[in-house]
Amino acid sequence: MNLVIIDPSKDAVTSRGVTLSDRRFIHIRDVHQVVQGDVLKVGLLNGLLGLASVEHIDEESVSLTWAELSQCSPQPLPVTVILALPRPKMLKRVLQTLASMGVKDIWLIHSYRVDKSYWSTPILNENSLYEQMLLGLEQSGDTNLPTIHIRKRFKPFVEDELPALVEGKRAYVAHPYQALPCPPSELLPTVLAVGPEGGFIPYEVEKLNAAGLSSLSLGQRILKVETAVPVLLSRLFPVI
Numbered sequence: 001m002n003l004v005i006i007d008p009s010k011d012a013v014t015s016r017g018v019t020l021s022d023r024r025f026i027h028i029r030d031v032h033q034v035v036q037g038d039v040l041k042v043g044l045l046n047g048l049l050g051l052a053s054v055e056h057i058d059e060e061s062v063s064l065t066w067a068e069l070s071q072c073s074p075q076p077l078p079v080t081v082i083l084a085l086p087r088p089k090m091l092k093r094v095l096q097t098l099a100s101m102g103v104k105d106i107w108l109i110h111s112y113r114v115d116k117s118y119w120s121t122p123i124l125n126e127n128s129l130y131e132q133m134l135l136g137l138e139q140s141g142d143t144n145l146p147t148i149h150i151r152k153r154f155k156p157f158v159e160d161e162l163p164a165l166v167e168g169k170r171a172y173v174a175h176p177y178q179a180l181p182c183p184p185s186e187l188l189p190t191v192l193a194v195g196p197e198g199g200f201i202p203y204e205v206e207k208l209n210a211a212g213l214s215s216l217s218l219g220q221r222i223l224k225v226e227t228a229v230p231v232l233l234s235r236l237f238p239v240i
Contacts, residue, residue, distance in 0.1 A: 001024070001027045001028075001031070001032075001138045001139070002041065002138060002139060002140070002141050003041050003042065003043050003049065003137070003138050003140075003141045003142070003143070004020075004024055004028065004040050004041065004042045004043070004052070004064070004138070005024075005042075005043050005044075005045055005134055005137055005138055005143060006018050006042060006043070006044050006045065007044075007045040008044060008045065008047075009045075016065055016066065017052060017055065017063060017064045017065040017066050018052075018063075018064055019061050019062070019063045019064075020061060020062050020064070021060055021061040021062075025061055025062045028040065028054075028057075028062050029057060029062065034054045034057060034062070035054065035057070036054055036055065036056060036057065037053060037054060038053070038054045039051050039052070039053050039054075039067060040052055040053075040054065040064065041141070042064065042066075042069075043069075043073070043141075043142075043143035044069065044143060045143055045145060046143060046144055046145055047069075047143055048069045048070060048071060048072065048143070049069065049071040049072070049073060049141070049143060050066070050067065050068040050069035050070055050071055051066075051067040051068045051069075052064040052065060052066050052067055053065050053067050073141075073142045073143045073144050074102060074140070074141070074142055075102070075239075076102045076103070076104045076144060077101065077102040077103055077104075077233065077237055078187065078188065078189045078190060079103055079105070079189075079190045079191070079192055079233070079236070079237070080105040080106075080107065080165055080169075080190070080191045080192070081098060081103050081105070081106050081107070081192050081193075081194070081229070082107045082109060082162075082165075082191065082192065082193040082194070083098075083106065083107065083108055083109070083193075083194050083225075083229075084109055084110070084111040084113070084114050084193075084194065084195045084196040084200065085108050085109065085110065085111075085114045085118050085119065085196070086118075086196065086197070086225050086226070087115070087118060087197070088118060088121040088123050090224075090225060090226050091118075091121070091123055092123060092132055093226050094225060094226050094229055095129070095132040095133065095136065095148075096132055096133075096135045096136040096139070097136065097226065097229055097230055098136065098146065098229065099132070099133045099134075099135070099136025099137050099140070099142070099146050100136040100137070100139045100140040100142070101136075101140070101230060101233050101234075102140070102142065103146060103233070104144060104146045104147065105146065105147055105149075106146055106147065106148045106149070107148075107149045107150075107151060107157075107165075108124075108148065108149070108150050108151070109151045109152075109154060109157055110151065110152050110153060110154050111154050111195060111196055111200055111201070111204055112154075112200075112201045112203075112204065113195070113196045113197065113198045113199070113200075113201065114196050119152060124150065129148055130145075133145055133146055133148075154204065154207075155207065158204075158207045158208060158211050159207070159211070162191075162208075162211040162212075162213075163211050163212060165191055166191050166211060166212040166213065167212075168189065169188070169189040169190055169191050170183075170188055170189070170190050170191075171190070171191040171192075171193075171211075171212050171213040171214065172190070172191070172192055172193070172213055172214050172215070172216035172236075173192075173193040173194075173195070173200065173205060173208045173209070173213040173214070173215055173216065174192070174193065174194045174195065174216055174217075174218070174228060174232055175195070175199060175200060175205050175215040175216065175217070176199075176217045176218070176219075176220075176222065177215075177217075178215060179214075179215035179216055179217035180214060180215065180216060180217065181216075181217055181219075182216060182217065182218055182232070182235045182236070183216075183236070185235060185236055185237055185238040186236075186237075186238065187237055187238060187239060190236060190237075191213065192232060192233075192236065193208055193213055194225060194228060194229055194232070195225075196225065197224070197225060216232075218231060218232065218235070
């Protein structure tokens with residue numbers, strides 16, 4: 001945890017500081033091993049970053065006092081990521097990666113090769129998604145929470161919503177067959193679709209192409225979703 005994120009809607013925040021007793025406290029106590037007077041990097045969720053000093057710490061909680069809150073979060077990537085729902089264990093890792101890399105607009109969609117049982121995972125409940133986003137933000141030192149949209153039907157999403165998302169942007173679907181090589185990196189508004197393990201089926205690729213997404217290849221090697229996502233983002237954008 002490189003940044004202690006404080007959520008004013010959930011934490012007991014005062015004008016002087018905040019007291020924590022959850023997993024953040026345990027990490028501060030056991031990993032950072034702070035003592036009274038130490039300084040930690042903190043940030044208000046969707047707000048400014050800065051410093052806070054440890055006023056008190058014991059076996060139950062840590063009290064932090066604001067020292068300075070004046071720094072803005074890193075610039076977000078101008079990208080919308082559309083992700084065919086991965087299996088639950090991978091989903092947690094991918095969501096944290098997206099949040100840590102500055103992605104703020106995430107769409108989880110269904111596709112033919114997504115097992116229907118994946119949609120019943122408790123990871124998709126609001127609190128769990130919130131926790132995965134926070135873990136990614138804490139890693140990268142960002143406070144701006146991504147937005148996650150869930151669409152359980154492929155065709156209505158692609159036909160009714162995707163064209164508006166694509167309009168005026170460069171748009172790609174990661175698909176290694178009959179595809180263009182990855183273009184030079186540019187900080188441009190982008191839509192990026194990544195399929196499930198095994199990829200989108202031909203019908204889905206055709207629908208995505210028809211909606212304005214060009215097929216994109218990283219080369220001959222077939223990567224796992226959790227590997228392909230950061231590779232694609234780092235290839236498409238010059239600044240992460």
